[in-house]
Amino acid sequence: MSQPKYKRIVLKLSGEALAGDKGVGIDEDTIEKISEQIKKLQIMGTEIAIVVGGGNFWRGRSAKGMDRATSDYMGMLGTVINALALQDSLEKAGVITRVQSAIEMREVAEPYIRRRAIRHLEKGRVVIFAAGTGNPYFSTDTTAALRAAEIEADVILLAKKGVDGVYDSDPKMNSEAKKFEQLKYIDILNMGLKVMDSTATSLCMDNQIPLIVFGIDEPDNIINVVLGKKIGTQVKEE
Numbered sequence: 001m002s003q004p005k006y007k008r009i010v011l012k013l014s015g016e017a018l019a020g021d022k023g024v025g026i027d028e029d030t031i032e033k034i035s036e037q038i039k040k041l042q043i044m045g046t047e048i049a050i051v052v053g054g055g056n057f058w059r060g061r062s063a064k065g066m067d068r069a070t071s072d073y074m075g076m077l078g079t080v081i082n083a084l085a086l087q088d089s090l091e092k093a094g095v096i097t098r099v100q101s102a103i104e105m106r107e108v109a110e111p112y113i114r115r116r117a118i119r120h121l122e123k124g125r126v127v128i129f130a131a132g133t134g135n136p137y138f139s140t141d142t143t144a145a146l147r148a149a150e151i152e153a154d155v156i157l158l159a160k161k162g163v164d165g166v167y168d169s170d171p172k173m174n175s176e177a178k179k180f181e182q183l184k185y186i187d188i189l190n191m192g193l194k195v196m197d198s199t200a201t202s203l204c205m206d207n208q209i210p211l212i213v214f215g216i217d218e219p220d221n222i223i224n225v226v227l228g229k230k231i232g233t234q235v236k237e238e
Contacts, residue, residue: 006226008046008047011050012144014055014160015052015054024056024057028085039093041223049128049129049151051144051147054075054076060136079140080101096124097126097128098110101131102134129147138199139199144200145200145209157226160215163215165179165180166235208236210236212232213235
């Protein structure tokens, strides 16, 4: 069996990735396939933390006529729904999993405690971070960057649906769009590339956390990335 390149990872899953082809809500078949890949990585010895988005239920920043903070909190609750669905799927696959929420809701999830999260990872449990940072005006991309820094992850894996890396323009709109194999964080900021929001990008840059952006549609891509195969776009400061 191949050895993983990374010991501890943060996997960022968008809400859309969990919705599958339906686009909204939760697609159980899609979550099951993701869970199978995560289980294989766990067996290899990789410590796995997951940050889930909530765009399959609600996008806070896109609400019109609603208070932005209220809208963002609604989006955070959507991430909790996704986290619980993913936890259920993982545990059915035999993977011990903990959900930690940045907004306290003790009946369904642990509160986020950094040391407890690290201890879970050291014991081989998968940890799912829900409810973003617990604060409005911050995206789940920023959550991924923040949690990766806090738990000292080796890499952030940004799994995208419908795109296999970072392009200079939208490949769905421009057939001539150029895909980048490698970038620096400062390039993302200077070129205005829509990879992560600027807060998340700056946080990764300041803490020198490598990022790999790849497509989740291909089978076993999560595993292949962790094994070090050249997939998607690598972002780092070297």
